Amino acid sequence: MVTGELKQQVDKVWNAFWTGGIANPLEVIEQITYLLFIKRLD
Structure with a gap:
């Protein structure tokens, strides 16, 4: 369930x-996935 x-x-x-x-x-x-991928490269 999504909280406030x-x-x-x-x-x-x-x-x-x-x-x-x-x-x-x-x-x-797509953009969020790309940003998460880039963050994991750090």
Whole structure:
């Protein structure tokens, strides 16, 4: 179940992508996956 805090975090990330010009949910998932991959390379 999604808690209030988790929902706020997801909304914050979604708003960051939305203001960056990415509105398609599949593109958001793709970008998050890419960012997680890059972070693991560090």
